[in-house]
Amino acid sequence: MPADGEGVRRVFTDRRCRSRHAKQRRIQAHTLCFMNKFICLALLLFGACKTTVPNREPLGEVFPSVAGESLDGQPVSLDTFFAAGPATVFLVGFEQRTQFDIDRWLLGLIQAETPVTLLEIPTIPGLVPGLASGMINAGMRGGIPPEDWAIVVTLYGDDASRITDFTGNELGNNARVLLLDRAGRVVWFHDRGYSATGVLALDARARELVREAAASEN
Secondary structure, three states: OHHHHHHHHHHHHHHHHHHHHHHHHHHHHHHHHHHHHHHHHHHHHHHHHOOOOOOOOOOOOEOOOOEEEEOOOOEEEOHHHHOOOOOEEEEEEOOOOHHHHHHHHHHHHHHOOOOOEEEEEEEEOOHHHHHOHHHHHHHHHOOOOHHHHHHEEEEEHHHHHHHHHHHOOOOOOOOEEEEEOOOOEEEEEEOOOOOHHHHHHHHHHHHHHHHHHHHHHO
């Protein structure tokens, strides 16, 4: 009898453990579902309420002084990127679908071994997305390898609006590709979608900046 009683208690305990684990999994699933719905709702509200700003070409202008947070959770001032080297490329995206265009630019520049610092900048103006920034960033991290989190800096609210005004956001599927010199001045700009000839032109201009910086140091 004691052995039988011990066996009953063990079965009962195992069932309780399985039940508790199943409950925890259900809670986690419901939480993830809620987060995804909240992110989608925030982005839908953003898409419905956003203002379309006519595209403009900011060649020769200094990139706005703005700050955001990288996907690895670090506060980042974008000034620190272009001040660190002779040539920096900012890939600005205003919509989720812009990622396809950005990925092609990244691949082209990496294959060309273009000597630049690369930074991807998801730009989301508006109050509602700003309130959901933590959840939106968490969603982005789910689709980007951890080793790339440091070069993805998301801008929200007023900082994002300043970039929108700087480049315009018409044809939002297209990335805004900006090559900056060490002073943050835009020396090359493209917003018409990925182009192989565009990669070559950007690569050539970036190498010019590097040569000019090296000559000035000698």
